[in-house]
Amino acid sequence: MKIIDTIYLKKTYRLGRIEVNALNGVTTSADEGEFVAIMGPSGSGKSTFLNLVGMLDIPSSGEIYLNGTDTIKMDERTRTEYRLKNIGFVFQFFNLFMELTAVENVMFPMMLSGHPFHRERAEELLEIVGLNKRSNHLPSELSGGEQQRVAIARALSNKPKLLLTDEPTANLDTKITREIMELFRTLNHDQHQTIIMVTHNPELGEMADRIIHFRDGKVEG
Numbered sequence: 001m002k003i004i005d006t007i008y009l010k011k012t013y014r015l016g017r018i019e020v021n022a023l024n025g026v027t028t029s030a031d032e033g034e035f036v037a038i039m040g041p042s043g044s045g046k047s048t049f050l051n052l053v054g055m056l057d058i059p060s061s062g063e064i065y066l067n068g069t070d071t072i073k074m075d076e077r078t079r080t081e082y083r084l085k086n087i088g089f090v091f092q093f094f095n096l097f098m099e100l101t102a103v104e105n106v107m108f109p110m111m112l113s114g115h116p117f118h119r120e121r122a123e124e125l126l127e128i129v130g131l132n133k134r135s136n137h138l139p140s141e142l143s144g145g146e147q148q149r150v151a152i153a154r155a156l157s158n159k160p161k162l163l164l165t166d167e168p169t170a171n172l173d174t175k176i177t178r179e180i181m182e183l184f185r186t187l188n189h190d191q192h193q194t195i196i197m198v199t200h201n202p203e204l205g206e207m208a209d210r211i212i213h214f215r216d217g218k219v220e221g
C-alpha cells in the first residue's frame with residue numbers, strides 16, 4: 001500500500017506581482033514502512049512538498065493521497081483531525097512548549113486528539129527515544145539533542161502513520177546528529193515507522209532507504 005501518492009502537485013506562491021513556482025508538477029510516492037530522504041538544493045521545493053504532504057498547506061493544483069485517502073477534498077475540520085491522528089512532525093528548531101515538562105510536551109498531542117492523558121504512554125515514548133530519566137525536566141534544562149528527542153517522542157504520541165521531518169539535525173553537532181539519525185533508523189526498523197526526511201546533507205540522505213531528488217520544484221530522474 002502506498003502511504004503517499006502525489007499526482008502532478010503544484011504550488012505557486014504570490015509575492016505581490018511576482019509568482020514563485022515552488023512545486024512544478026511533482027508526481028511521486030512512498031510505501032508504508034519506507035525511510036525516504038528528500039534532497040535537493042536550497043529553494044528546490046523540499047519544505048513546500050513536506051508541508052503539503054503533512055497537510056499544513058494546500059497545493060495550487062494536483063492530488064495528494066495518504067493511505068489511499070484523498071486529502072484535498074477534505075473540509076478544514078476533517079483535515080485537522082486527520083493530520084493529528086496520522087502525521088507527526090519533527091522540525092529543525094524542536095518547537096517544544098518551554099513551560100511544559102518533557103513528559104507534558106509528549107502528552108500534548110494526545111490531549112488535542114481527544115485521548116485521555118496517557119502519562120504512562122508518554123513515559124514509554126520517552127524511554128523509546130532514550131530520555132526516560134529526564135521526563136520531568138523543562139526544555140530549558142535539556143541539551144539540544146535531548147530536546148529533539150522529546151520532539152520526536154511528541155511526534156510519535158498519536159502513533160502516526162507518517163513521521164515527517166525537516167532538517168531535524170541542522171542545529172545539532174556531529175555526534176548528536178549521528179545519535180538522532182540512529183534513533184530514526186531504529187524507529188523505522190523496529191517499529192516500522194514510515195519516515196520522510198528533508199535534508200541537504202548527503203551523508204544523512206545515505207542513511208535512508210531511498211532518496212528522492214528535487215530540483216526547481218520537480219523530482220529529478
Ligand code: ADP
Nearest residue numbers: 013015020022041042043044045046047048049
Ligand atoms: P527548499 O525546502 O528546497 O529550500 P522551499 O520549499 O522552502 O525550498 O521553497 C521553494 C521556493 O518557494 C523558494 O523559491 C522559496 O523562496 C519559495 N517559498 C517558499 N515558501 C514561500 C512562501 N511562504 N511565500 C513565498 N515564497 C515561498
